[in-house]
Amino acid sequence: xxxxxxxxxxxxxxxxxxxxxxxxxxxxxxxxxxxxxxxxxxxxxxxxxxxxxxxxxxxxxxxxxxxxxxxxxxxxxxxxxxxxxxxxxxxxxxxxxxxxxxxxxxxxxxxxxxxxxxxxxxxxxxxxxxxxxxxxxxxxxxxxxxxxxxxxxxxxxxxxxxxxxxxxxxxxxxxxxxxxxxxxxxxxxxxxxxxxxxxxxxxxxxxxxxxxxxxxxxxxxxxxxxxxxxxxxxxxxxxxxxxxxxxxxxxxxxxxxxxxxxxxxxxxxxxxxxxxxxxxxxxxxxxxxxxxxxxxxxxxxxxxxxxxxxxxxxxxxxxxxxxxxxxxxxxxxxxxxxxxxxxxxxxxxxxxxxxxxxxxxxxxxxxxxxxxxxxxxxxxxxxxxxxxxxxxxxxxxxxxxxxxxxxxxxxxxxxxxxxxxxxxxxxxxxxxxxxxxxxxxxxxxxxxxxxxxxxxxxxxxxxxxxxxxxxxxxxxxxxxxxxxxxxxxxxxxxxxxxxxxxxxxxxxxxxxxxxxxxxxxxxxxxxxxxxxxxxxxxxxxxxxxxxxxxxxxxxxxxxxxxxxxxxxxxxxxxxxxxxxxxxxxxxxxxxxxxxxxxxxxxxxxxxxxxxxxxxxxxxxxxxxxxxxxxxxxxxxxxxxxxxxxxxxxxxxxxxxxxxxxxxxxxxxxxxxxxxxxxxxxxxxxxxxxxxxxxxxxxxxxxxxxxxxxxxxxxxxxxxxxxxxxxxxxxxxxxxxxxxxxxxxxxxxxxxxxxxxxxxxxxxxxxxxxxxxxxxx
Numbered sequence: 001x002x003x004x005x006x007x008x009x010x011x012x013x014x015x016x017x018x019x020x021x022x023x024x025x026x027x028x029x030x031x032x033x034x035x036x037x038x039x040x041x042x043x044x045x046x047x048x049x050x051x052x053x054x055x056x057x058x059x060x061x062x063x064x065x066x067x068x069x070x071x072x073x074x075x076x077x078x079x080x081x082x083x084x085x086x087x088x089x090x091x092x093x094x095x096x097x098x099x100x101x102x103x104x105x106x107x108x109x110x111x112x113x114x115x116x117x118x119x120x121x122x123x124x125x126x127x128x129x130x131x132x133x134x135x136x137x138x139x140x141x142x143x144x145x146x147x148x149x150x151x152x153x154x155x156x157x158x159x160x161x162x163x164x165x166x167x168x169x170x171x172x173x174x175x176x177x178x179x180x181x182x183x184x185x186x187x188x189x190x191x192x193x194x195x196x197x198x199x200x201x202x203x204x205x206x207x208x209x210x211x212x213x214x215x216x217x218x219x220x221x222x223x224x225x226x227x228x229x230x231x232x233x234x235x236x237x238x239x240x241x242x243x244x245x246x247x248x249x250x251x252x253x254x255x256x257x258x259x260x261x262x263x264x265x266x267x268x269x270x271x272x273x274x275x276x277x278x279x280x281x282x283x284x285x286x287x288x289x290x291x292x293x294x295x296x297x298x299x300x301x302x303x304x305x306x307x308x309x310x311x312x313x314x315x316x317x318x319x320x321x322x323x324x325x326x327x328x329x330x331x332x333x334x335x336x337x338x339x340x341x342x343x344x345x346x347x348x349x350x351x352x353x354x355x356x357x358x359x360x361x362x363x364x365x366x367x368x369x370x371x372x373x374x375x376x377x378x379x380x381x382x383x384x385x386x387x388x389x390x391x392x393x394x395x396x397x398x399x400x401x402x403x404x405x406x407x408x409x410x411x412x413x414x415x416x417x418x419x420x421x422x423x424x425x426x427x428x429x430x431x432x433x434x435x436x437x438x439x440x441x442x443x444x445x446x447x448x449x450x451x452x453x454x455x456x457x458x459x460x461x462x463x464x465x466x467x468x469x470x471x472x473x474x475x476x477x478x479x480x481x482x483x484x485x486x487x488x489x490x491x492x493x494x495x496x497x498x499x500x501x502x503x504x505x506x507x508x509x510x511x512x513x514x515x516x517x518x519x520x521x522x523x524x525x526x527x528x529x530x531x532x533x534x535x536x537x538x539x540x541x542x543x544x545x546x547x548x549x550x551x552x553x554x555x556x557x558x559x560x561x562x563x564x565x566x567x568x569x570x571x572x573x574x575x576x577x578x579x580x581x582x583x584x585x586x587x588x589x590x591x592x593x594x595x596x597x598x599x600x601x602x603x604x605x606x607x608x609x610x611x612x613x614x615x616x617x618x619x620x621x622x623x624x625x626x627x628x629x630x631x632x633x634x635x636x637x638x639x640x641x642x643x644x645x646x647x648x649x650x651x652x653x654x655x656x657x658x659x660x661x662x663x664x665x666x667x668x669x670x671x672x673x674x675x676x677x678x679x680x681x682x683x684x685x686x687x688x689x690x691x692x693x694x695x696x697x698x699x700x701x702x703x704x705x706x707x708x709x710x711x712x713x714x715x716x717x718x719x720x721x722x723x724x725x726x727x728x729x730x731x732x733x734x735x736x737x738x739x740x741x742x743x744x745x746x747x748x749x750x751x752x753x754x755x756x757x758x759x760x761x762x763x764x765x766x767x768x769x770x771x772x773x774x775x776x
């Protein structure tokens with residue numbers, strides 16, 4: 001067939017070339033006649049060649065011919081593929097292809113033909129472009145655009161429902177019949193799906209059930225040249241069945257049994273019933289309902305949207321003593337199932353539920369919540385308001401004890417007895433608080449007398465009704481003033497009142513003046529206010545610059561109460577327009593409560609006591625100094641002598657540092673000193689067998705410091721106490737006369753004990769036993 005086409009093309013080219021030759025000859029003859037030269041032209045046409053020719057190269061493509069008649073003419077071609085793929089014979093103009101051509105790579109080639117004089121390479125004709133077209137042969141297999149195609153279709157879809165589309169491409173020339181026409185065929189899975197010539201895959205069955213098989217893998221073949229075997233390729237198509245709601249839920253068990261304590265809270269979880277729904281989660285809409293049983297008012301079943309379980313919850317409190325077990329049937333169904341596709345297994349699933357209630361030790365139960373009592377304020381006879389009551393709901397029926405837990409306001413205003421009686425220890429004041437609230441706890445009394453740790457609470461509200469026990473009071477305005485030349489009837493101020501008692505809708509205040517002997521009058525406004533006006537006019541500032549006007553205010557309560565309030569009115573100078581120009585400053589009245597007065601009196605009493613104590617201490621101090629002066633010398637002199645006696649002197653004969661004549665003079669005169677507290681403290685030396693050292697001296701210093709800190713009558717002369725102690729570690733014995741009491745003197749110093757406390761120190765020094773040591 002291909003050879004016939006080629007021969008036909010060559011025949012056409014030769015015939016056309018002959019016709020052109022004849023035309024050229026005619027023109028040439030005419031030119032000879034007319035002596036005119038006509039334009040020469042190329043004698044050739046479009047060239048064709050088949051692709052993939054299997055004969056030996058080169059392959060003849062065609063022939064280019066010019067009307068030029070020149071023995072030196074030479075044909076050449078130019079272009080991208082000239083002299084590589086295509087070459088021309090110089091003298092004959094035959095064009096040859098030196099490579100096998102592939103139309104799918106390039107369908108046509110454009111070249112340029114030239115004819116030149118071989119002697120000087122000058123063109124004998126203008127260049128001319130020509131095209132070589134490559135004829136197609138069916139040499140390509142249809143190729144799918146994808147190796148694997150994916151599609152989906154709802155389960156139980158009718159026959160012919162479109163699933164997806166596959167596409168294969170043939171590279172051959174589509175203008176040649178049969179070369180690029182692709183047909184499709186399902187070669188695997190054709191019992192479920194089919195494909196048409198356009199590649200659309202559709203269902204062939206209406207009973208495709210996702211619950212039986214959710215995915216299908218089919219193979220589709222694509223081929224060209226219809227009616228013949230042709231070449232072909234294949235592709236895989238994975239088809240997924242999407243879920244529809246076509247299945248009802250089914251209980252996993254025919255019965256369910258739960259145990260729950262009786263004190264479970266309302267809305268708490270008793271248990272869960274489970275169902276199985278083979279549809280996907282988005283199509284699981286299980287609804288639970290009661291079928292048989294009288295307890296649908298006690299329980300409810302709520303579907304969990306995530307797990308599709310039925311959660312059983314109590315709608316009211318459970319009581320083991322009343323009902324110990326519940327039995328009922330429940331049904332699971334799905335109202336959104338598409339009834340066109342539901343299975344014949346049935347639309348109902350029923351299961352038996354048993355709930356066993358277990359007994360627990362429950363707290364007492366109050367019979368009434370909350371408790372509310374009303375009492376008149378300040379009622380001295382009302383002591384018992386009522387009682388609260390609770391009982392043990394368990395079978396033990398234990399006794400109950402009541403305890404008050406909280407109170408508002410805080411205080412001992414309401415009491416609760418062990419038996420629940422609400423009592424008032426004192427009358428209540430509504431002005432202090434209009435209501436009193438307490439929390440009462442009820443606890444069971446166990447068999448051993450202890451109280452149970454489980455308790456329940458009740459709120460007790462006591463409302464205090466009002467009694468008219470407070471007189472109305474004036475709401476004091478800001479410094480009422482009047483001009484000294486005010487005219488009669490001039491309104492000075494508008495006054496109002498307040499009452500601590502509760503004012504009823506029909507309550508009102510009445511105003512009046514305590515005396516009519518004044519230049520003021522009172523006019524009622526009948527809206528619980530009154531106006532103070534000028535009665536005669538023309539005040540005399542020389543006689544009184546401030547007037548004190550007593551106003552009586554009363555209410556219409558039962559009983560009627562009234563109070564007298566003083567209104568302080570200043571008389572001021574005014575200008576012609578009635579504006580105040582000068583008013584005397586007056587002290588503002590400040591009300592002081594009883595609590596403030598008590599606090600003031602306590603502060604004053606404390607200050608008086610403080611000054612009394614200070615005065616007493618000063619007197620005692622002066623007396624103490626006076627007693628010290630009885631020695632004939634002041635304390636400073638004695639102190640100087642004692643302090644400087646820190647050297648080892650000549651013993652008792654050493655009178656330079658210490659003058660003993662002072663003591664002897666007192667002894668000889670026989671004066672008995674007045675008893676006064678000793679200004680010096682006494683501390684004995686540590687026992688001689690104690691190991692002495694730095695620690696012993698340190699302890700001695702600390703003792704003396706402590707005495708000086710704690711004894712306010714002791715003079716702060718620490719040097720006396722420190723250096724008066726010789727120390728047990730000294731090799732030489734002390735020569736101090738202070739220790740002369742331990743010497744073998746025949747003088748009896750016991751008479752010093754008769755001189756009183758003032759000389760007690762000396763009596764102890766000189767009258768002590770030889771084995772006693774004292775430290776100062």
